Structures are given as structure tokens and as C-alpha cells.
């Protein structure tokens with residue numbers, strides 16, 4: 625896995641004389657896009673030679689923004705037909721564009737297979753191995769679903785990854801002593817003479833604790849995917865009728881004062897020497913959900929996020945600019961659904 629992108633962008637920004645200021649979220653989102661593109665399609669979507677890359681990025685970016693906007697018609701269903709904010713209309717348009725582009729990527733790959741072009745297998749190749757060819761029906765994936773699965777991976781993996789890193793950096797900037805401890809750990813484990821490698825991550829317990837604390841306070845999907853009860857259910861003394869839509873609030877669980885001391889404070893230390901993990905077995909920390917519907921990208925995020933965070937902190941010194949922020953307390957930490 626390469627960390628060239630984010631490093632290159634930061635270095636290029638410095639070279640352009642923007643050394644003082646950096647719009648980190650902007651680069652983090654692009655890094656996530658390229659990451660998913662490489663993993664799913666073996667495509668460097670920000671390659672200057674790629675025409676479809678920027679086109680796909682724009683359509684996907686808009687599609688994600690429409691998808692995240694609160695829709696008044698969800699609260700007042702009688703307005704649904706009117707689509708008062710135009711969300712459905714806009715989303716359908718941009719979804720149509722992304723489908724077209726992904727369909728092109730998939731078809732190009734099918735042609736490459738026909739020509740016998742050899743390369744290391746990626747996620748799309750695996751999906752195509754299971755493509756429904758009309759001969760068998762059991763367990764095969766129809767062509768259109770392959771396109772949708774690829775889109776889902778982008779949809780699920782972009783903002784979640786980039787905003788988690790952004791929150792971690794924001795918390796660290798507010799707590800210089802915690803940032804210092806992460807840097808010290810990186811200096812001891814990696815030193816000044818080589819780059820961070822993926823294999824280093826297991827030897828960075830403090831960085832991992834920072835990440836868990838970030839997931840606790842800022843889960844990227846605060847309300848997990850909604851569930852439906854398939855039968856009348858009794859849960860912790862509550863009667864939940866059949867066919868009820870149930871939301872699990874991972875955000876509130878993370879901040880529950882009955883589970884944790886001083887729940888609103890960012891204290892990475894609470895996860896040092898703790899067995900609590902975010903892989904779906906410890907219900908007090910479920911940023912990736914749990915059970916069969918759990919995030920499919922978790923193993924990827926589990927490697928990439930600490931790697932990216934470690935790279936950012938190890939190579940660069942970070943501080944809030946005085947002109948923007950008079951104190952670490954003035955950093956805007958408010959959350960919004962967008």
C-alpha cells in the first residue's frame with residue numbers, strides 16, 4: 625500500500641507556497657477515493673492521464689452529498705411526491721452518471737479478460753468470477769449487481785475513511801500533549817531514517833488507542849444501517865412489534881456515562897492495555913456495526929486509517945494557525961449531517 629498520495633499533495637502544497645495552510649479534509653477525501661479505486665478496480669483515479677477519474681470523482685462526490693442530506697420528506701411522508709428539496713431528482717441524476725462510468729470500467733475489464741490480459745487480481749476480478757453467465761443460477765451475481773456493489777464500496781468507503789482521519793487530527797490538534805505522545809511512539813518504533821510501513825501498525829499501541837478513542841467519540845455512521853424486526857421482539861424490557869424499523873445509535877453508546885468515566889473527554893489512555901476492540905464483539909464500541917450486516921470495508925479501514933494517520937504525524941509537524949484559531953478550544957468541533 626502506498627502513502628505517496630497524501631505526502632505528495634502536502635509536499636506539492638508546500639512547494640506552491642501554501643506551506644502555512646492546508647485544507648486537510650480536501651486531500652483526505654481524495655486519498656480515500658484513490659484508495660478505494662486502487663483496491664476495487666486497480667485504477668489510479670487521480671492519474672493525470674485518467675479522463676474518467678475526475679468525471680467519476682465529481683459525480684460520486686455529488687451523489688454522496690445528496691445521499692447524506694437530511695430529507696424533509698422522510699419526516700413528512702405526504703411531501704414525498706413533491707421532493708421539496710429536489711434531493712431525489714438530483715441524486716438520481718448523479719447516481720445515473722456514476723452507474724454509467726462504473727459500467728464502463730466493468731465492461732473494459734471484461735474486454736481485458738477476453739484478450740487474456742494478465743495482472744494481479746483485484747476485487748472486480750473476484751466479482752466477475754462469480755458473474756451470472758446464464759448457465760447456473762445458484763449464488764451467481766447478475767451483471768447489474770456487480771456495478772452496484774462496486775458503487776457501494778465507493779459510497780461506503782470514502783467519507784467514512786476521510787472524516788475519521790480528520791476527526792483524529794482535530795482531536796490531536798486540540799490536545800498537543802497527546803499528539804506529542806503519538807510522535808514519540810512513532811520516533812521510537814520507526815525512527816527518522818525510514819518510512820512508515822503497514823507492518824508497523826501492530827507495534828503502535830498508543831496510535832491505536834487514539835484511533836479507538838476517535839471511533840468512540842466520532843463514529844462516521846452514528847446511526848448504523850437501519851434494521852427491521854421480522855417478529856415481535858422483547859428487548860431489555862421493551863416490546864418491539866414485528867416490522868418496526870430499528871436504529872442503533874453507535875454515537876450515543878460511545879458517549880454513555882454509565883459505561884465510561886468522563887465520556888465527553890478525548891482520552892486515548894482509556895484504551896491502553898484494554899481488550900476492547902471495534903471489530904463488532906464489544907458492543908460498547910461499534911463504529912463498524914456488528915453482526916452479519918457489519919461494515920465489509922472494516923479490514924481495509926483497519927489497515928489504512930492508522931497507516932495514514934501515522935504517516936501524517938510522523939512526516940509533518942502540525943499546529944493550528946493563530947490567525948484562524950485563537951486557542952485550541954476555538955477549533956469548531958460541531959458535527960453536522962451532510
Ligand code: HEM
Nearest residue numbers: 780781784788844845848849912913914917918919921925
Ligand atoms: C472509518 C471507516 C469506516 C467506518 C466507520 C464504516 C462504518 C460502517 C458501518 C457502521 C456500516 C453499517 C454496519 C451496520 O449497520 O452494522 C457500514 C457498512 C458498509 N461499509 Fe463501512 N465503514 C468504514 C469504511 C468502509 C470502507 C473503506 C468500505 C469499502 C471500501 C466500506 C464499505 C461499506 C459497505 C459497502 C457497507 C454496506 C454493507 C451493507 O449494505 O450491508 N466501509 N460501514
